[in-house]
Amino acid sequence: MAYLVKQSHRAPAVTSPVPVDESLPRACVIGAGSSGIAAAKQLHLAGIPFDCFEQGGDIGGTWVFDNSNGRSACYDTLEINTSCPRMAFSDFPMPADYPPYARHDQVHAYFEQYVDHFGFRHTITFDTTVEDVSRSTDGRWDVRVTGPHGTETRTYDAVLVANGHHWDPRWPEPAYPGAFAGEQIHAHDYRSGDQLAGRDVVVVGAGNSAMDIAVESSYVARTTTWSVRRTEWVLRKFLLGKPSDQVALPGWLPWRVTAARLRIGATYAGSMTKYGLPAPTHKPGQSHPVQSDKIRERLDAGAVTARQGIERLDGDRVVFVDGTTAPADLIVWATGYRVTFPFFKPELVSAHDNELPLWKRTVHPDLPGLYFIGLVQAIGAVMPIAEAQSAWIAETLAGRYVPPADDVVRRQMDGEHRRDKKQFYASPRHTMEVDFDHYLWDLDRELKAGRERAATRAPSPGSVPAPAPGGGGPRRTLARLLLGAARWKTVGEVPQRGVLVGAPHTSNWDWVLTMLLAWRYGITIRLLVKKELFVGPLGWLLRRTGAVELDRKNPAATIKELLAEAEGGDSWLLGIAAEGTRSRGDYWKSGFYRIARQTGLPITLAFLDVPSRTVGWGPTFHPTGDVSADMDVLRDFYADKTGFNPDGFTPPRLREEDRA
Numbered sequence: 001m002a003y004l005v006k007q008s009h010r011a012p013a014v015t016s017p018v019p020v021d022e023s024l025p026r027a028c029v030i031g032a033g034s035s036g037i038a039a040a041k042q043l044h045l046a047g048i049p050f051d052c053f054e055q056g057g058d059i060g061g062t063w064v065f066d067n068s069n070g071r072s073a074c075y076d077t078l079e080i081n082t083s084c085p086r087m088a089f090s091d092f093p094m095p096a097d098y099p100p101y102a103r104h105d106q107v108h109a110y111f112e113q114y115v116d117h118f119g120f121r122h123t124i125t126f127d128t129t130v131e132d133v134s135r136s137t138d139g140r141w142d143v144r145v146t147g148p149h150g151t152e153t154r155t156y157d158a159v160l161v162a163n164g165h166h167w168d169p170r171w172p173e174p175a176y177p178g179a180f181a182g183e184q185i186h187a188h189d190y191r192s193g194d195q196l197a198g199r200d201v202v203v204v205g206a207g208n209s210a211m212d213i214a215v216e217s218s219y220v221a222r223t224t225t226w227s228v229r230r231t232e233w234v235l236r237k238f239l240l241g242k243p244s245d246q247v248a249l250p251g252w253l254p255w256r257v258t259a260a261r262l263r264i265g266a267t268y269a270g271s272m273t274k275y276g277l278p279a280p281t282h283k284p285g286q287s288h289p290v291q292s293d294k295i296r297e298r299l300d301a302g303a304v305t306a307r308q309g310i311e312r313l314d315g316d317r318v319v320f321v322d323g324t325t326a327p328a329d330l331i332v333w334a335t336g337y338r339v340t341f342p343f344f345k346p347e348l349v350s351a352h353d354n355e356l357p358l359w360k361r362t363v364h365p366d367l368p369g370l371y372f373i374g375l376v377q378a379i380g381a382v383m384p385i386a387e388a389q390s391a392w393i394a395e396t397l398a399g400r401y402v403p404p405a406d407d408v409v410r411r412q413m414d415g416e417h418r419r420d421k422k423q424f425y426a427s428p429r430h431t432m433e434v435d436f437d438h439y440l441w442d443l444d445r446e447l448k449a450g451r452e453r454a455a456t457r458a459p460s461p462g463s464v465p466a467p468a469p470g471g472g473g474p475r476r477t478l479a480r481l482l483l484g485a486a487r488w489k490t491v492g493e494v495p496q497r498g499v500l501v502g503a504p505h506t507s508n509w510d511w512v513l514t515m516l517l518a519w520r521y522g523i524t525i526r527l528l529v530k531k532e533l534f535v536g537p538l539g540w541l542l543r544r545t546g547a548v549e550l551d552r553k554n555p556a557a558t559i560k561e562l563l564a565e566a567e568g569g570d571s572w573l574l575g576i577a578a579e580g581t582r583s584r585g586d587y588w589k590s591g592f593y594r595i596a597r598q599t600g601l602p603i604t605l606a607f608l609d610v611p612s613r614t615v616g617w618g619p620t621f622h623p624t625g626d627v628s629a630d631m632d633v634l635r636d637f638y639a640d641k642t643g644f645n646p647d648g649f650t651p652p653r654l655r656e657e658d659r660a
């Protein structure tokens with residue numbers, strides 16, 4: 001379902017102290033903005049020992065007007081650009097009497113209430129700056145802080161970085177040629193119209209900051225010119241009387257559906273070309289959304305003049321690339337922000353041109369124990385993402401979640417990074433852009449997979465057993481109904497968990513059936529599927545089911561990756577082609593043997609037998625290496641469960657490498 005927080009989602013207040021489990025890893029949270037408090041809340045409720053350091057005297061970061069940390073870009077007309085139900089934390093709706101898009105002071109008040117509601121204000125140390133974070137000799141993290149009581153260094157197992165990424169102004173680099181006689185400020189230092197009153201103002205940039213400042217300027221300045229080097233699709237805040245972001249789609253839908261929604265919104269809002277700007281060179285959905293109802297009004301009223309990019313500065317005028325000029329005694333550069341971490345040595349962590357690839361935009365694969373919270377640009381709000389990231393890391397630290405193998409993490413990270421780069425036009429403002437609903441859905445999926453991995457491992461101290469997989473849910477119900485209608489029966493002991501590996505030769509219908517069975521029994525499913533199937537709607541469906549592209553030249557590599565990804569299991573399930581059981585048993589056996597030989601893990605046999613409409617589970621056993629003896633086990637099991645004696649089974653067609 002799409003993310004919309006309702007009043008009924010409000011969690012009960014936490015009124016009694018939450019015990020801290022000192023045996024769990026100790027963590028440090030940097031910052032108490034919306035991301036830092038999301039992290040602190042999750043760690044607090046999970047009983048994880050931690051400190052949260054906040055440079056300023058308040059919580060809320062950006063949303064604190066004139067924040068004593070000197071870093072907030074908040075201005076007096078600022079309101080959120082995602083509606084309240086899309087921005088609120090999942091278990092704490094914004095007050096019911098807030099407007100659809102809350103003002104900055106309301107947002108700040110909301111964060112204050114959040115901290116008190118969940119009772120963790122005492123965990124935050126204010127007016128204390130994290131100055132240095134470096135790796136200690138034992139691989140943990142030394143954190144040097146300076147506060148009212150002086151400087152000290154503490155050592156932590158984990159550091160959750162939530163220092164924000166909209167505080168370090170990005171000025172044009174290189175600077176525009178020419179000399180300017182007036183004043184120049186960055187949008188970060190803009191607070192109110194007083195700074196603009198009676199002046200000739202040029203506002204530069206096409207983001208949300210630029211539009212808000214240009215609108216305000218249009219009421220108080222002598223002239224307002226808005227310079228845009230790349231035209232954006234300017235969305236409206238309301239669609240048919242409702243906040244437009246509430247027409248939200250479930251995260252499992254492909255990106256192109258969200259892009260289509262944005263395209264409809266952009267068409268409805270109308271083009272900016274009538275104001276003299278060139279048409280955008282990108283499609284809606286290929287950039288960070290910008291929205292303003294007022295900018296059009298002020299352009300229509302002639303109170304704002306839109307101009308193209310700047311060519312040069314010329315004393316008391318700005319010259320634009322189309323040769324036009326505008327008077328100027330104040331330039332407001334609303335040119336975005338740099339992502340920086342003053343407490344890391346650049347060789348340890350830095351984000352040149354705002355690039356910092358991370359796994360699920362949170363985990364640095366080279367630096368265990370280092371996590372980034374809220375370091376995203378979302379097509380949606382940052383807060384629910386920071387909350388989901390924090391919940392995930394809290395489960396990791398509590399031992400309830402186990403990540404996949406390192407190479408899987410890196411492969412996924414590279415893939416996600418490549419996908420995001422393709423999705424949005426190249427600009428430092430898009431290096432961390434994520435599709436909000438898809439991100440939340442994907443992280444939830446990963447969390448569930450990691451819980452299952454954790455459940456198959458020996459419990460670590462303080463860990464809580466993961467819930468049994470499956471449960472209810474629409475998928476399970478659908479599968480139960482469909483299989484029931486087709487009169488499929490089950491024999492053998494259905495495993496509690498495992499990875500179902502479809503044999504490389506599995507045919508299309510077989511994998512549909514296999515998928516249904518996996519849903520029915522709540523088993524994690526990974527299917528090996530031919531490369532050619534990853535096209536069109538079928539390919540999309542396959543990717544959604546977690547299918548894995550089979551490298552036909554080297555299927556063993558794919559299997560290895562799959563197994564590495566789901567490491568930690570003590571039992572493996574081998575899904576068998578339905579027709580293959582009877583007519584192509586050799587494939588069954590060779591697939592089974594290959595996996596067994598490569599992993600050394602015990603295998604749980606599974607078969608689908610179409611003629612008798614039977615799915616069989618078990619037994620779990622270690623192949624002995626004696627092929628014919630192992631085949632006897634398999635044959636007996638199959639004959640016993642189906643009544644069909646597969647005399648015709650030929651010995652497995654093992655490859656040379658499988659025999660080795």
Ligand SMILES: Cc1cc2nc3c(=O)[nH]c(=O)nc-3n(C[C@H](O)[C@H](O)[C@H](O)COP(=O)(O)OP(=O)(O)OC[C@H]3O[C@@H](n4cnc5c(N)ncnc54)[C@H](O)[C@@H]3O)c2cc1C
Binds near residue numbers: 030060129
């Ligand atoms: C003008 C503006 C409007 C925005 N509007 C929206 C919106 O409508 N919706 C949305 O989702 N996002 C919006 N954003 C994005 C914004 O980044 C997020 O809303 C949100 O504030 C991010 O929270 P954060 O905690 O990650 O960062 P911040 O709010 O920047 O908080 C970081 C905190 O960390 C502290 N800190 C930093 N370094 C240290 C240190 N070394 N030691 C100790 N403490 C430290 C800071 O003092 C600060 O309190 C907006 C951004 C801007 C600039």
Ligand SMILES: NC(=O)c1ccc[n+]([C@@H]2O[C@H](COP(=O)([O-])OP(=O)(O)OC[C@H]3O[C@@H](n4cnc5c(N)ncnc54)[C@H](OP(=O)(O)O)[C@@H]3O)[C@@H](O)[C@H]2O)c1
Binds near residue numbers: 166171205334377
């Ligand atoms: N709640 C709100 O209403 C609100 C208000 C303000 C800001 N915000 C949020 O705050 C974040 C920052 O927004 P922002 O508008 O400050 O920055 P931004 O989204 O990064 O936009 C920067 C703009 O400046 C342009 N630019 C960059 N360098 C330039 C240069 N050298 N010359 C001319 N133009 C240049 C960019 O163009 P290119 O695209 O070509 O790089 C882009 O149009 C965003 O997440 C935004 O949504 C929200």
